[in-house]
Amino acid sequence: MNGVRGRDTRRTESRLALVASPTPAAQQAAATFAQRYEFVPLDEADIVIALGGDGFLLQTLHTMLDRHRIKPVFGMNLGTVGFLMNEWRMDALDERLARARRFSVTPLRMEAETVDGESFSSAAINEVSLLRETRQTAWIEVSVDGRVVLPELVCDGVLAATAAGSTAYNLSAQGPILPLGSGLVALTPISAFRPRRWRGAILPESAKISFRVLDPVKRPVSAVADQREVRDVALVRVGIDRATCLSLLFDPDHALDDRITMEQFAV
Known part of the structure; x- marks a missing residue:
């Protein structure tokens, strides 16, 4: 769960932390990401980028709850289902974050x-x-x-x-x-x-x-x-738990509310 510091980086408007599932695919993606963008430790970040599946995203949110360091999370799917995740893409991270829709989740x-x-x-x-x-x-x-x-x-x-x-x-x-x-x-x-x-x-x-x-x-x-x-x-x-509120970030065309609604029509 430690933030990864990048090399040969380009800056985004927000300070970002990068966390990744221990799976080979997520670890490889994290290594590539760290070469393109600058990341800070989790406690210093404004936004957390999480690479993995739904289970890893839940783990990331629980880690922040345990540490009382709650930050918005933009997840990218490198797992199996990825219902709570965005599509995995390397490019245009800063533009995606600028356009992302924020959803509040109360546990x-x-x-x-x-x-x-x-x-x-x-x-x-x-x-x-x-x-x-x-x-x-x-x-x-x-x-x-x-x-x-x-x-x-x-x-x-x-x-x-x-x-x-x-x-x-x-x-x-x-x-x-x-x-x-x-x-x-x-x-x-x-x-x-x-x-x-x-x-x-x-x-x-x-x-x-x-x-x-x-x-x-x-x-x-x-x-x-x-x-x-x-x-x-x-x-x-x-x-x-009304004292706690978590934030998830989604691409506008991949928003959580629309995905939940459309699940009612899945066959």
Whole structure:
């Protein structure tokens, strides 16, 4: 995650940091980039250029959250899907940044308590998911704003997703796609056995969601905030973290809001 200083450089209007996935393609691209543009360490940058896939972009955002150094990120896809990334191109970086559209993303905050009484807190840009750890189905009580809405959800798991993350794991679990800026959170079951007909809910961002594991010893459950896992949880609280705001930059013809909208028509 250290910034890369370039050689034989041309200056852009903003101070840029360069981070890259450890994959060979991303590392090769970063080496080439460093020969054409000047980069500064992450803490000194105005904008972060991230080379890799969606997973690496999430890792970059979490690193900035951990270090309390939140900067706008312009990602370029050198991964597999790259839904949160722009097209990889070497040329005209300064022009692309000048024309880029900025999107604000507010993450979820997960507060988890384990069977042993330990407490953990983590941000989730895409989703918070609860998943069974063994072959035994999970038994989970679901509450919204202090009211029990599902006394016993028997399932492989359940997740809460932001609009930005609604096209990721949430969509794979047959959850709804939420337009960016809709002010909504998706609550989606994962292979629900009971109640059989419950397909999830769409909640306002102000909602406070609680998951209580009903038999955490016999039927252990883990909680995952994006890529960060807490095992053997007993209680998980999830809500939008209004104190935190992340910024993603996109080419105007590749903007995140339009891509999320068009996913509703993908066949």
